[in-house]
Amino acid sequence: MKYIIVxxxxxxxxxxxxxxxxxxxxxxxxxxxxxxxxxxAIGLAxxxxxxxxxxxxxxxxxxxxxxxxxxxxxxxxxxxxxxGVDMEENDIAIRCNLVTVSDDGLPYEEKTIIDHSSGExxxxxxxxxxxxxxxxxxxxxxxxxxGTSYRHCTIWKNGSVVELTxxxxxxxxxxxxxxxAENELREKMKKSYEILNNHPxxxxxxxxGLNKANSIWFWGAGTKPALDSFEGKFGxxxxxxxxxxLLKGIAVGAGMCNIDVKxxxxxxxxxxxxxxxxxxxxxxxxxxxxxxxxxxxxxxxxHQGSVERKIKAIEYxxxxxIGPIYERMKELGEDFRMxxxxxxxxxxxxxxxxxxxxxxMLYDSTKEEEHTWxxxxxxxxxxxxxxxxxxxxxxxxxx
Numbered sequence: 167m168k169y170i171i172v173x174x175x176x177x178x179x180x181x182x183x184x185x186x187x188x189x190x191x192x193x194x195x196x197x198x199x200x201x202x203x204x205x206x207a208i209g210l211a212x213x214x215x216x217x218x219x220x221x222x223x224x225x226x227x228x229x230x231x232x233x234x235x236x237x238x239x240x241x242x243x244x245x246x247x248x249x250g251v252d253m254e255e256n257d258i259a260i261r262c263n264l265v266t267v268s269d270d271g272l273p274y275e276e277k278t279i280i281d282h283s284s285g286e287x288x289x290x291x292x293x294x295x296x297x298x299x300x301x302x303x304x305x306x307x308x309x310x311x312x313g314t315s316y317r318h319c320t321i322w323k324n325g326s327v328v329e330l331t332x333x334x335x336x337x338x339x340x341x342x343x344x345x346x347a348e349n350e351l352r353e354k355m356k357k358s359y360e361i362l363n364n365h366p367x368x369x370x371x372x373x374x375g376l377n378k379a380n381s382i383w384f385w386g387a388g389t390k391p392a393l394d395s396f397e398g399k400f401g402x403x404x405x406x407x408x409x410x411x412l413l414k415g416i417a418v419g420a421g422m423c424n425i426d427v428k429x430x431x432x433x434x435x436x437x438x439x440x441x442x443x444x445x446x447x448x449x450x451x452x453x454x455x456x457x458x459x460x461x462x463x464x465x466x467x468x469h470q471g472s473v474e475r476k477i478k479a480i481e482y483x484x485x486x487x488i489g490p491i492y493e494r495m496k497e498l499g500e501d502f503r504m505x506x507x508x509x510x511x512x513x514x515x516x517x518x519x520x521x522x523x524x525x526x527m528l529y530d531s532t533k534e535e536e537h538t539w540x541x542x543x544x545x546x547x548x549x550x551x552x553x554x555x556x557x558x559x560x561x562x563x564x565x
Contacts, residue, residue, distance in 0.1 A: 167532075168449040168502040169402065169456040169563055170491060173229060174483045175222060175410075176465025176512030178524045178543055184473060190464075190514070191525070192542040194480040198489035199506060199527065203541035206529035209551025210543075211559050213509055213524060220519040221332075222465070223386075223412055225509035230416065230458065231400060231560035232393060240327065240388010241412060246319050248415035248424075249311055253390040258325035260351075261386035262310060262318040264292055264379040265333050267341060269363060269372075274356045275342035282333040282469060283316045284379035286433050291367050292316060295379050302361050303354050313411045315432060320384065322351075330385040334469045335518045351384050358382040393419035400456075400564055405448040407441050408460035423454070432462040434479055438486035445487075446494045449502070459487060468512030476514065495531070504529045505563045506541070523552070528562060 177191060185193040213228040214220045215235050223241035224234040242259035253259060266281035267274075284292075293312050300310045311319040328351070331344040346352045359381045362368060368378040393416070396404045406417035407425045409432040414424050427444050429437030441459055448457040461483050467476035488506060495502045507526040510519045525546030539545040553559050 168495070168500055170445060170449065170502060170504040171229065171456075171458045171563070172483070172488055172491070172504065172506045173226070173458065173460045174464050174480065174506070174508050175460060175462050176468045176510060176519065177480055177483070177508035178511035178522070179468065179476070180511070180513045180515060182473065182514060189543050190473060190476045191480055192544060194477045194484070196480065196484040196541065198484050198492060200540040202488070202492060202504075202506070202529050203527050203539055203545075204537050205534040206527050206537075207535065207551065208525065208527045208539060208541060208546045208549050209553065210523040210546050211507065211526050211553040211556045213556035214521040215555075220510050220521040221386075222509055222519070225556075226413060226416060226460070228556040229507065229509055229559070230396070230420070231557055232420075233555075233557045237391075237393055239391045241386035242319060243388045243391045244415035244419060245313065245317070245411040246311070246321065246415065247391065247418040248411040249313055249319060251311055251319060251321060253321065255390060256324045258322040258327060258387050258389065260320045260322055260330070260384045262296075262320040263333055263383040263385070264295060264316045264318065265381050265383045266377040266379065267359065267381045269378060269380065274359055275340075275345065277341055279333055279336055279339060279341050279383075281377045282337060282383075283466065285371070285377040286466070287316050287379050289314050289431075292318070292379065294367055295362055295365060298361055298365055299358050299382060303357060308354070314409065316379065317411055319411075322387075325387070327387045327389060330387055332385045332518075333383045337469070337517055346384060355382055355384060391419050396420040396422050400560070402455040402564065403453065404456040404458065405452070405454045406458050406460070407444055407448070408458075408462070409436060410460065410462050413458075413460045417458075422458075432466065434463045434467065434475055434482070436461070436463060438482055439490065442487045442490040442494075445491055446498075450495075450498055450500060459491075461487065464508070465512045468514060469517050471514055471517045473514050500531075502531050503563055505559070526553075526559060
């Protein structure tokens with residue numbers, strides 16, 4: 167038996183009046199998910215434990231079978247693992263986004279945050295900008311490390327886990343009250359605007375009508391992580407397919423192999439077909455028992471507040487990843503179990519994450535069921551199946 171999880175990050179949502187009271191998942195054309203749902207078990211799972219913030223970090227840990235209350239030490243330390251940062255015990259890892267703040271002549275504290283991803287800036291341009299920041303702001307206590315696109319990492323030597331606000335939670339707001347209370351972190355953010363706003367790359371971006379990447383933004387502080395081996399925990403050799411450093415970092419910490427797919431970049435235009443092909447190969451030709459296919463696009467579109475693009479991301483996930491994986495595994499005659507779900511909702515109405523339970527669909531090629539339901543939030547709830555501790559759902563996949 168082979169085991170596959172397809173994770174549509176932030177795919178769940180709320181009913182929208184513009185979609186006749188349907189969610190984007192209900193409204194989207196998803197023939198593969200709906201067909202599979204008629205042969206599978208569906209339900210709701212609570213991936214965010216009570217009292218914890220609804221992040222992709224805690225939620226994806228839960229989907230992978232790690233109780234966030236036990237294993238979570240912060241988001242950024244997991245990303246640090248992905249990019250090869252060897253953290254020491256007293257190090258604090260902090261996510262360092264390249265963001266867009268308003269270029270309006272106002273003092274830094276009075277600026278508005280416009281875009282948490284700087285228009286999904288390319289990794290190449292972001293690297294040049296981060297290098298400019300590094301030359302001016304790096305010292306014995308702070309080191310800056312390149313990540314992917316707008317997502318980067320800062321290591322704070324002998325620092326502390328301080329309260330920091332995710333930029334995607336405050337889009338459109340004045341940033342003053344959300345800046346770090348810790349003076350040195352706040353000053354580095356302010357200075358980064360002076361370094362970046364008129365950088366040649368940002369001047370060119372502005373000419374093209376693109377959002378400038380004109381400030382760094384610190385968030386997600388945490389300490390060195392310690393995850394148990396995935397294979398030791400579940401007896402399954404696993405692989406991760408994702409363009410996102412967070413997921414790659416979880417894989418490193420769990421002793422799973424990371425599979426890099428050319429053209430996979432975490433955007434709406436990621437290489438879906440390449441991910442699907444790599445997933446099938448991972449469990450049929452590379453000796454893995456389990457593969458986790460993570461797709462970032464629905465979450466990014468939710469943060470952007472774009473209904474149309476979120477629907478498109480869901481349809482791409484259905485037709486260009488889930489469908490090809492399902493069809494190819496059938497063609498190969500492989501027995502497999504496939505779990506499809508989001509990690510958390512990213513509602514269009516709020517443009518940030520929520521803690522609501524998410525719909526799951528668990529299919530077993532050897533035990534096809536007969537139902538009339540389709541895969542969406544409403545019918546998952548109506549099924550009556552509910553898993554209150556999301557980290558236990560993987561046991562259903564492996565049973």
